[in-house]
Amino acid sequence: MNVSATELPGVLVIEPKVFGDERGFFYESFNAREFEKASGLHLQFVQDNHSRSQKGVLRGLHYQVEHAQGKLVRVTAGEVLDVAVDIRRSSPHFGKWASVRLSAENNRQLWIPPGFAHGFVVLSDYAEFLYKTTDYYTPSAERCISWDDPDLNIDWQLNGPPTLSAKDQNGKRLKDADLFP
Numbered sequence: 001m002n003v004s005a006t007e008l009p010g011v012l013v014i015e016p017k018v019f020g021d022e023r024g025f026f027y028e029s030f031n032a033r034e035f036e037k038a039s040g041l042h043l044q045f046v047q048d049n050h051s052r053s054q055k056g057v058l059r060g061l062h063y064q065v066e067h068a069q070g071k072l073v074r075v076t077a078g079e080v081l082d083v084a085v086d087i088r089r090s091s092p093h094f095g096k097w098a099s100v101r102l103s104a105e106n107n108r109q110l111w112i113p114p115g116f117a118h119g120f121v122v123l124s125d126y127a128e129f130l131y132k133t134t135d136y137y138t139p140s141a142e143r144c145i146s147w148d149d150p151d152l153n154i155d156w157q158l159n160g161p162p163t164l165s166a167k168d169q170n171g172k173r174l175k176d177a178d179l180f181p
């Protein structure tokens with residue numbers, strides 16, 4: 001497993017060791033001991049999620065004001081552009097974002113710590129998106145920042161308008177958002 005930094009401190013790219021042979025491949029998609037050794041993080045995940053989306057679907061930017069979730073995300077079919085935004089008011093990187101392409105081909109994972117908003121857009125015909133979270137889904141604490149907030153100015157690498165849920169069409173700008181206590 002290889003762990004590398006992104007331009008956003010705390011957000012990490014994880015590349016598992018993939019064993020390919022004539023049958024296909026095998027890799028450990030998560031190993032707590034190896035993850036801790038490589039990242040220095042001792043994490044306890046409580047939920048595994050899986051979503052499937054068509055090309056051009058954008059989900060985000062999501063976070064929870066209570067029970068903030070750290071997320072270890074990956075793609076097992078297709079390709080997405082995954083985006084993390086630092087929304088901790090006290091952070092020197094407040095409002096800064098990092099993006100990484102995750103695909104079934106590159107097997108990359110992204111670690112997004114609690115305190116960040118998260119979203120992704122599907123670049124392939126469809127994508128299967130899997131992630132582990134460090135806290136439980138808490139609908140009352142769920143918030144959404146607008147994917148196209150001009151203060152963030154995220155380059156989603158899109159050619160046309162994305163497909164959004166009703167919730168994601170009503171995201172707030174970061175400057176108006178309800179952030180962590």
Ligand SMILES: Cc1cn([C@H]2C[C@H](O)[C@@H](COP(=O)(O)OP(=O)(O)O[C@H]3O[C@@H](C)C(=O)[C@@H](O)[C@H]3O)O2)c(=O)[nH]c1=O
Nearest residue numbers: 049051059060061062063069071118119120137165167
């Ligand atoms: C996220 C989530 C949703 N749900 C339900 C609620 C709803 O009826 C349905 C779809 O929910 P959503 O529209 O919120 O799903 P989605 O837009 O995929 O939400 C996810 O987006 C990405 C970017 C994240 O970072 C995740 O943390 C999560 O917020 O699934 C759960 O039961 N548990 C969960 O953990």
